[in-house]
Amino acid sequence: MSVIDPPLPRTSAVPMSRRTRRMMWRGFLFAAPAMGLLLAIYIIPVLVLAGFSVTDYQLGALSWGFTGFDNFARAFSDPVFLRALGNTALYAALVIPLGVGLALGVALLVHGRKRSRALWEVAYFLPVTSTLVAMATVWQFLLHPSLGPVNAAFRALGLDPVAFLADPHLLIPTMALMGIWQVLGFNMVLFLAGLTAIPKDLLEAARLDGAKSPLDRFLTVTWPMLGPTTMFVLVTTSISAFKVFEQVAVLTKGRQGSETLLYAIYLEGFEYAETGYASALTLIFLALVLIVSIGQTFKLDRKVHY
Amino acid sequence: MPRLTRYLPHVILTLGACVMLLPFYWMVLTAIRAPAEIFNISLWPIPETFSAGRNFAKVGERVPMGRFMLNGVIVCGGILLVQVLTAVPAAYALAKLKFPGRNLMLALVIAALCVPMQALALPLFVGLAKAHLLNTYFALMAPFFLSVFAIFLFRQSFRSYPDEIIEAARLDGFSEMEICWGLVLRASLPALAAFAIFSVVAHWNDLYWPLIVVRDTALAPPPLGMLYFSDAESGADYGALMAGATLVTAPMVICFLLARRQFIAGITMTGVK
Amino acid sequence: MQPNVEMPPRTPDANSPALHLQGIGKSFGGSTVLKGIDLSVKQGEFLSLVGMSGCGKSTLLRIIAGLETPDCGSLSIEGRDVTDVDPSDRNLAMVFQSYALYPHMTVRQNIATPLRMRRLSQAARLPVLGRLLGARGPELREIDAAVCAAAEVLQITPLLERRPAQLSGGQRQRVALARALVRDPVAFLMDEPLSNLDAKLRAHMRDELAALHAKLGTTFIYVTHDQIEAMTMSDRIALMEGGTIAQLGTPAQLYETPANLTVARFIGTPQMNLLPVEVDAGGSVNLQGRATGMHTSRSRGPAVLGLRAEDLHPDPEGWGAQVARIEQHGADRFVTLDMPQAEGGRIIMRQYAGAQNAAPGDTMAWSFAHARAHLFDADGNRRALHQRDQVAA
Structure with missing residues (x-):
């Protein structure tokens, strides 16, 4: 066919026929409710949030002024916020490696089981579906210094009881313990899906190629093939770690220097009505989440296509 | 040795599952125990006095x-x-x-x-x-x-x-x-x-x-x-x-x-x- | 309108065409797919749209169906302009390449769907409520009768309670046809309906489609890339290339008098032998510097001589070539001769199996039936060709 086609004769001056326009309207109408909600729930709030963050607005206040980047400057000299940031980082540093590593280990063990697989899935997945508020209350009881069975077991073994919920240094690790407990089953199921997707041929080929021990096979085939899954698991675990909230709300309410990022935002924004300042904190939180999830989008694009 | 490697995964998984399920077990156990047994840290599933009715009724009273x-x-x-x-x-x-x-x-x-x-x-x-x-x-x-x-x-x-x-x-x-x-x-x-x-x-x-x-x-x-x-x-x-x-x-x-x-x-x- | 498929064939009305297309153009993105198509389809006609993939035949069919909107031009069905009418209001039935059966419905429900959509109100079609809103008993009985009749025609009555996933390719094909014919449309549109069947079933379904067309007398518009399907079933063929119609005519016309090289290449198996020739100042057609004894009235220059395999024959006085291969086809055989200057580097001669034998490597001299030769000019268009004595006379 020639590169340049002769211009088409047009029977009408209107560029779009009525039917084409009708079809476009139809598509538009189908998308319209969701578009409206997207505007109301995501787009406008994000803009408003950005607007708040450069003001000293307080909910209910009659006057407010533009303060530029003062809120952000204040955040990075606010000991409470810095502590919350540090606590969240510590929490994430515990939950991410353990929540992902243990889940991978359990998934590898469960993957080999044929008959008992359903049983293990139930046992490890049950915490994912449970209400964390209620389960945090249960954990509080389990870890109780005198009434809880955990410390009772320590005593029976001749160890000193551990003040999980009294020692300020142990508060965040204790919350991380609950976080790991809840996220483990979720990650395990994702890893199981990843493991199932690895073609059996590949493992057999590795065996023929001389990968004798299971560890060799894991390192030459399983681990590289799980790359995309691991990436995804790492990102979702990180984001859920940044959002840690329930444990603080149930166990300490932020006392003893145990605020986390989201709890600090909650206090500033909703308890103290410091809307402007809390908006700035929220933007910092959002930036953290976006850095991780955008990184994942790019990484996945490159890695997922083996 | 082969026997051990054969059962080892099950042993590890069982221990892990116990940790995962302990909170649920403790929750239900406490919920059916009498308040007097609160200091009883044994994991024996049958309470001395079965008080599920009392405990659940109490929830209804409070909230x-x-x-x-x-x-x-x-x-x-x-x-x-x-x-x-x-x-x-x-x-x-x-x-x-x-x-x-x-x-x-x-x-x-x-x-x-x-x-x-x-x-x-x-x-x-x-x-x-x-x-x-x-x-x-x-x-x-x-x-x-x-x-x-x-x-x-x-x-x-x-x-x-x-x-x-x-x-x-x-x-x-x-x-x-x-x-x-x-x-x-x-x-x-x-x-x-x-x-x-x-x-x-x-x-x-x-x-x-x-x-x-x-x-x-x-x-x-x-x-x-x-x-x-x-x-x-x-x-x-x-x-x-x-x-x-x-x-x-x-x-x-x-x-x-x-x-x-x-x-x-x-x-x-x-x-x- | 009665959906009864046992109805006698419609009487073709010669005055108003079933379909009339005028100046239909369409482009997707930057590429033009259709360049101003004009086409008139007669009542009760079986018209095939053939061509290579990408020639625009499927787009044209989809524009007729209303699934695509043309950029320009107009389309009328039985005299009514439908360019701006939604597909469901055109009263056309379409059989898709993948059959497009509703996977969650039984065969019976699939066939009934076009009628339910037309006969029952929106409310009466609702899943549960429709039953309560009532007053649809008589319609349902009529629909069921029509479904049974259509199933009878296509011999799928025993399959009525199955779902599409439980059917073979050929059975799905029949269900798709039944769904199309149950509502007595103005025309059937078929988009490569046989291309997903195996060779044997395809040949069988060709017969059945032709028989169905004869029985119903409804207009068929049939898209295919397979020239054999087009040749065996059609009343007329529109051969398309590059968004235009290269030739419109009966299968015999396309075979006997291809209007251009595109048609000559597309129609006929084996493909027509094409040899470069020179037309000299006197209008004589020369092949390899030798006069063929053929004349053309137009100006001198290079041209292409087209010869069908069956029009070649051994002739000691003819052009020499080496036998490359002999293919036995039972009743006849194809002899491939090396001709480096011919299109494809070879020509094929069709012989009766009983003809004098040759072996690969032999040299064979050949000639052709002058009355059946075709000549195309440098632009690929057909040129009139005469034998010398006719010109002389």
């Missing part, structure tokens, strides 16, 4: 647990209904119809997927406060009416529906609504079921938003009710507290045990995008 559950059902049901009603046509339009702004909308949906709800809580709260809508069911549900995740998921699922069947249906005289709901969605029922589970679990267990917009006990969904209850009870009556926790946790756990496969598919759907 309107039935009301919390009802609130949970209303809020989760309302959210799911609107999510499906808005996301299905939008996903159909994005997957199968041509209209101006389609690519822009798709880009916005994908961008919105990265934004956690907690980041939008402040402006939404201010907006609802200005509209005098705090302390209502509407305030509990409104931020979740649009699920960009549902749009994304359904779009992926709808895209695989054959175009020729849609065209045959147009020739046969189906309206576009009938094609969307009657043909295309019907072929994606597993995705719908999985999304429904995902949505209900997420909102049944959510604490953050209810804590912000509801100050009225009568509107509290189960997690918020549980928080009220545990704050009020702090340390006094563990039997009743655990009975409350059992009640709050039970619906999702029972659903999970009944529909394990769909449940795991629903919760892990985030992993297939």
Whole structure:
């Protein structure tokens, strides 16, 4: 066919026929409710949030002024916020490696089981579906210094009881313990899906190629093939770690220097009505989440296509 | 030695499972024990005096647990209904119809997927406060009416529906609504079921938003009710507290045990995008 | 309108064409797919749209169906302009390449769907409510009768309660046809309906489609890339290339008098032998510097001589070539001769199996039946060709 086609004769001056326009309207109408909600729930709030963050607005206040980047400057000299940031980082540093590593280990063990697989899935997945508020209350009881069975077991073994919920240094690790407990089953199921997707041929080929021990096979085939899954698991675990909230709300309410990022935002924004300042904190939180999830989008694009 | 390696995985898995299930076991055990047995740290499953009735009755006395559950059902049901009603046509339009702004909308949906709800809580709260809508069911549900995740998921699922069947249906005289709901969605029922589970679990267990917009006990969904209850009870009556926790946790756990496969598919759907 | 498929064939009305297309153009993105198509389809005609993939035949069919909107031009069905009418209001039935059966419905429900959509109100079609809103008994009985009649015609009555997933390719094909014919449309549109069947079934379904067309007398518009399907079933063929119709005519016309090289290449198996020739100042057609004894009235220059395999024969006085290969086809055989200057570097001669034998490597001299030769000019268009004595006379 020639590169340049002769211009088409047009029977009408209107560029779009009525039917084409009708079809476009139809598509538009189908998308319209969701578009409206997207505007109301995501787009406008994000803009408003950005607007708040450069003001000293307080909910209910009659006057407010533009303060530029003062809120952000204040955040990075606010000991409470810095502590919350540090606590969240510590929490994430515990939950991410353990929540992902243990889940991978359990998934590898469960993957080999044929008959008992359903049983293990139930046992490890049950915490994912449970209400964390209620389960945090249960954990509080389990870890109780005198009434809880955990410390009772320590005593029976001749160890000193551990003040999980009294020692300020142990508060965040204790919350991380609950976080790991809840996220483990979720990650395990994702890893199981990843493991199932690895073609059996590949493992057999590795065996023929001389990968004798299971560890060799894991390192030459399983681990590289799980790359995309691991990436995804790492990102979702990180984001859920940044959002840690329930444990603080149930166990300490932020006392003893145990605020986390989201709890600090909650206090500033909703308890103290410091809307402007809390908006700035929220933007910092959002930036953290976006850095991780955008990184994942790019990484996945490159890695997922083996 | 071969025997050991054969049973080692089971041993490790069993020990791990014990840790995973210990909280559930302890919760139920305490919920059926008499308060006097609170110092009994044995894990023996049969209590000396069976006090489940007393403990659960105590929950009912202290807080309107039935009301919390009802609130949970209303809020989760309302959210799911609107999510499906808005996301299905939008996903159909994005997957199968041509209209101006389609690519822009798709880009916005994908961008919105990265934004956690907690980041939008402040402006939404201010907006609802200005509209005098705090302390209502509407305030509990409104931020979740649009699920960009549902749009994304359904779009992926709808895209695989054959175009020729849609065209045959147009020739046969189906309206576009009938094609969307009657043909295309019907072929994606597993995705719908999985999304429904995902949505209900997420909102049944959510604490953050209810804590912000509801100050009225009568509107509290189960997690918020549980928080009220545990704050009020702090340390006094563990039997009743655990009975409350059992009640709050039970619906999702029972659903999970009944529909394990769909449940795991629903919760892990985030992993297939 | 009665949906009864046992109805006698419509009486073709010569005055108003079933379909009339005028100046239909369409482009997707930057590429033009259709360049102003004019086409008139007669009542009761079996018209095939053939061509290579990408020639625009499927797009044209989809524009007729209303699934695509043309950029320009107009389309009328039985005299009514339908350019702006939705597909469902055109009263056309379409059979898709993938059959497009509704996967969740039984065969019976699939066939009934076009009628339910037309006969029952929107409310009465609702899943549960429709039953309560009632007053649809008589319609349902009529629909069921029509479904049974259509199933009878296509011999799928025993399959009525199955679902599409439980059917073989050929059975699905029949269900798709039944769904199309149940509502007595103005025309059937078929988009490569046989391409997903195996060779044997395809040949069988060709017969059945032709028989069905004869029985119903309805207009068929049939898209295919397979010239054999087009040749065996059609009343007329529109051969398309590059968004235009290269030739419109009966199968015999396309075979006997291809209007251009595109048609000559496309129609006929084996493909027509094409040899470069020179037309000298006197109008004589020369092959390899030798006069062929053929004349053309137009100006001198290079041209292409087209010769069908069956029009070649051994001739000691003819042009020499080496036998490359002999293919036995039972009743006849194809002898491939090396001719480096011919299109494809070879020519094929069709012989009766009983003809004098040759072996690969032998040299064979050949000639052709002058009355059946075709000549195309440098632009690929057909040119008149005469034998010398005719010119002389």
